[in-house]
Amino acid sequence: MNPRKKPNKPAPKANKVGTTGHNWDGIKELNNPLPRWWLWTFYATIIWGIGYMVVYPSVPLLTSATQGTAGYSSRLALEEDLAHFAARNAPLDEALIAIPLTEIQANPDLAHYASAGGAAVFKTACAQCHGEGAEGAKGYPNLLDDDWLWGGDIEAIYQSIRHGIGAEDDINTRFAEMSAFGEFLSDDEMTSVLHYTLSLSGAGHNPSFVGSGASVFADNCAACHGADGKGDRALGAPDLTDSIWLYGKSQSDVRASITEGRQGKMPAWQHILSEAQLRQVAYFVHQLGGGE
Numbered sequence: 256m257n258p259r260k261k262p263n264k265p266a267p268k269a270n271k272v273g274t275t276g277h278n279w280d281g282i283k284e285l286n287n288p289l290p291r292w293w294l295w296t297f298y299a300t301i302i303w304g305i306g307y308m309v310v311y312p313s314v315p316l317l318t319s320a321t322q323g324t325a326g327y328s329s330r331l332a333l334e335e336d337l338a339h340f341a342a343r344n345a346p347l348d349e350a351l352i353a354i355p356l357t358e359i360q361a362n363p364d365l366a367h368y369a370s371a372g373g374a375a376v377f378k379t380a381c382a383q384c385h386g387e388g389a390e391g392a393k394g395y396p397n398l399l400d401d402d403w404l405w406g407g408d409i410e411a412i413y414q415s416i417r418h419g420i421g422a423e424d425d426i427n428t429r430f431a432e433m434s435a436f437g438e439f440l441s442d443d444e445m446t447s448v449l450h451y452t453l454s455l456s457g458a459g460h461n462p463s464f465v466g467s468g469a470s471v472f473a474d475n476c477a478a479c480h481g482a483d484g485k486g487d488r489a490l491g492a493p494d495l496t497d498s499i500w501l502y503g504k505s506q507s508d509v510r511a512s513i514t515e516g517r518q519g520k521m522p523a524w525q526h527i528l529s530e531a532q533l534r535q536v537a538y539f540v541h542q543l544g545g546g547e
Contacts, residue, residue: 344368348531356409359538366538373539376532380524381540389543394502399545402499404491404519405429407547411488413537419523420491431491431519433512436475440513444471449510452476455484455496458504491519 277284308314311323322328347368351359359365378387384395391397401407405415415429422428437445444467451468453460473482479492486494493501502512524533540546 348529351531351534356413356534356537359409359534360542369535369538370542372532373535373537376528376536377539380528381536384521389540396501397499397545398540399543400499401545401547402494402497403545403547404431404486404488404493404501406488407541407545409537409541409546412541412546413533415521416537416540417523417525417533420519420521422521422523424526425523428523429491431517433479433517435514435516437514440471440475443467445510445513448472448476449506449513452484452495452509452513453504453506456498456500456504459506 273286275284275286308321309323310325311327312320312329313323314321347365350362351365351369354362354365359369377385377389381389385391385398386395389398391399396402396404403411405411418425418427418429420429420431436448440448447464447468448471449468450460450462450464451472454462454465454468472480472484476484479490480486480495481492484495486492498504500508502508502517524536528536
C-alpha cells in the first residue's frame with residue numbers, strides 16, 4: 256500500500272507590493288512604505304533643526320554666522336568661564352607673584368598650584384618643541400637632564416622663558432649664536448678641530464688629528480667653550496666634554512655645527528603669558544628632575 260501523500264501546501268498569495276525596480280541577482284527590492292512612527296520622527300527632527308537654526312547661531316555667512324534669537328555665543332560663554340576661574344585663582348596668582356621663585360617649593364599650596372598650572376602651560380606653549388614629556392629633540396633641549404646652556408636653577412629657567420633666546424622683540428633676550436667657521440677655516444683645519452672636539456667627550460675620533468685640532472680649537476673655539484671645552488653659561492656655550500649634544504654627536508652632525516654654525520631661537524614668552532603663568536611653567540620645568 257502506497258503511503259498517503261501529504262497534502263500540498265497552498266501557494267502563497269502573490270505579493271501585491273510593487274518593487275523599486277532594483278534587481279540584484281534575481282532579488283527584487285520591494286517598495287514597502289516606511290513605518291509611520293519613523294516618518295513622524297524624521298519630520299520632528301526637521302522641525303527641531305529649523306527651530307535650532309532660528310534660536311542659535313548656525314547659518315554661516317561670509318565673515319560670521321547668523322546670531323540666533325537667543326543671543327548665545329560659544330566664544331562669549333568661554334570668555335565668561337575663563338573670567339570666572341581667573342577670579343577664583345586671583346588670590347593664588349597674587350601670592351605666586353609676590354613670593355620669590357626660590358620659596359615656592361616651601362609653600363605646599365602654591366607649589367601644587369604652580370605645578371598643575373605650569374603643566375597646562377607647558378602642554379600649550381612648550382611641548383611643540385621640547386616634547387610632551389619635555390624630552391626634547393634634535394635642536395631642542397631635553398629639559399629632563401642636568402645639562403643647561405644658561406643654568407638650570409629656577410631663576411635661570413625663568414629668565415630664559417621670560418625673555419627667550421634670540422627673540423627680536425625683547426631687548427633682554429639671550430643670544431645663542433655660533434659662527435659658521437666654514438667661512439674661516441680650511442678643510443684641513445675643519446677636519447682637525449672636528450676630531451679634537453670629539454675627543455673631548457670620548458666620542459669616536461682619529462687621534463692623529465687631535466694635536467693640530469687642539470691648536471685650531473684654542474684659536475677659534477676656546478673663547479666661548481673654554482680652554483678645557485667645558486662651556487660658558489654666561490654665553491650659552493655648551494659643554495663639549497659630556498655626552499649630551501643638542502644637535503647630535505656624530506661626525507657629520509659636529510662637522511655641520513662647525514661649518515654652518517648654530518643659532519638657537521625661543522620666543523620671549525612674557526609677551527604671551529601672564530606673570531603668574533611664567534612663574535608656573537618655570538616652577539614646573541624646574542621640578543621635572545633636571546633643574547638644579
